[in-house]
Amino acid sequence: MNIQSVQIEIVDLPTIRPHQLSMHTITMQTIVVAQVRDKEGLVGWSEVATIGGASYGESTPEAIKANAEVYIVPHLIGKDPKQFNRIMHDVSKFVSGNTFAKALIEGALIDLAAKQRQLPAYDLLGGKIHDALPIAWTLASGDTGRDIEEAKELLHQKRHNIFKLKIGVGDAMKNVEHVLKIKEAVGDQARLTVDVNQAWDERTAYYAIEALQEGGVSMIEQPLPKWDFEGMQRLTERFHVSIMADEGANDAHEIFQIAKHRAGSSIALKICKAGGLLATKEVASIARAAGIELYGGTMIESSLGSAIGLHVYATLPDLQFGTELFGPLLFQDTLTTNDIEYRDFQVHIPEGIGFGMTIDEEKLNHYKR
Ligand code: MUC
Ligand code: MG
Numbered sequence: 001m002n003i004q005s006v007q008i009e010i011v012d013l014p015t016i017r018p019h020q021l022s023m024h025t026i027t028m029q030t031i032v033v034a035q036v037r038d039k040e041g042l043v044g045w046s047e048v049a050t051i052g053g054a055s056y057g058e059s060t061p062e063a064i065k066a067n068a069e070v071y072i073v074p075h076l077i078g079k080d081p082k083q084f085n086r087i088m089h090d091v092s093k094f095v096s097g098n099t100f101a102k103a104l105i106e107g108a109l110i111d112l113a114a115k116q117r118q119l120p121a122y123d124l125l126g127g128k129i130h131d132a133l134p135i136a137w138t139l140a141s142g143d144t145g146r147d148i149e150e151a152k153e154l155l156h157q158k159r160h161n162i163f164k165l166k167i168g169v170g171d172a173m174k175n176v177e178h179v180l181k182i183k184e185a186v187g188d189q190a191r192l193t194v195d196v197n198q199a200w201d202e203r204t205a206y207y208a209i210e211a212l213q214e215g216g217v218s219m220i221e222q223p224l225p226k227w228d229f230e231g232m233q234r235l236t237e238r239f240h241v242s243i244m245a246d247e248g249a250n251d252a253h254e255i256f257q258i259a260k261h262r263a264g265s266s267i268a269l270k271i272c273k274a275g276g277l278l279a280t281k282e283v284a285s286i287a288r289a290a291g292i293e294l295y296g297g298t299m300i301e302s303s304l305g306s307a308i309g310l311h312v313y314a315t316l317p318d319l320q321f322g323t324e325l326f327g328p329l330l331f332q333d334t335l336t337t338n339d340i341e342y343r344d345f346q347v348h349i350p351e352g353i354g355f356g357m358t359i360d361e362e363k364l365n366h367y368k369r
Contacts, residue, residue: 009368020142022168022199024052036108044112047305059100068101084109099275106276111354128314132346134322140166168199172208195221213241222246232263259290268297296323303328307355
């Protein structure tokens, strides 16, 4: 049952349309896939994603793969995957930071441990509280008319009634105009949030958030640069609309500082930012104790990575903003033979053992670098 080998691949998956963020437009999303194999040949699978090479964050796919292979994998060989907590604790003594690489490896250990026990992964994480979660979609085509069409179609299909709008490119008041046009088109049928991805300075944020709050937007994600905790604190105090920290809210230490200084009224959870599934639960507990609201965030993973997110988020008592694990719906193709179910404005937690997803190895071979 002990670990015999680990394999890590970099995979590029094309999207169905350009996905525009303030710092990068995604047309091809890069994900890193790990497989951890035990002596009986059972495989635990895991995935993390990054956005735009080194433009969104410091962890690049190439660095995740190299650092995992050289510095983390040697601590796994011969170990019992069911001891994933101890293994990752040992890894943390030798590897600082590298939260994406740690999340990748811990995910595969948990998938394998769950498969060995014939259990769904959420049962190794305390058990699920939710069978399904409210699911947001991101409107980010870069074109107001196309975003409105997309929103109306998804409302009609009953797939999403929460829309996150990616803004921060170009003039802030033009961004506001774009958001308010979409708000006018969807009316009360949908909740709108925005993600500025760090693009504004504090003065810009004052007048733009004022107008967005007035226009009925319900959350403003990472308006200021990730290092500007004091600016985030002033925005949180000034506005009643929720100010969410994302790029500035990573591990438990940062969440503690955000909680202590009220540098955000909500945070976006992401397994890759926290450094793993157990670390995500730790981060969520700190936020919950401080009255900070939670969002089940995504780095736009494919179905495997999204299933991993769902298995953790399903164990958390409150996710006031639901989740945005929509990644699989943005890709032209999938790496799994089964799909995650999106219906009635909710995403359903995948059942089955491990994370409940079956890898299509032909597809993996086709899309890997
Ligand atoms: C981010 O900044 O939240 C999540 C959804 C989306 O469209 O982009 C990602 C990254
Ligand atoms: Mg964000």
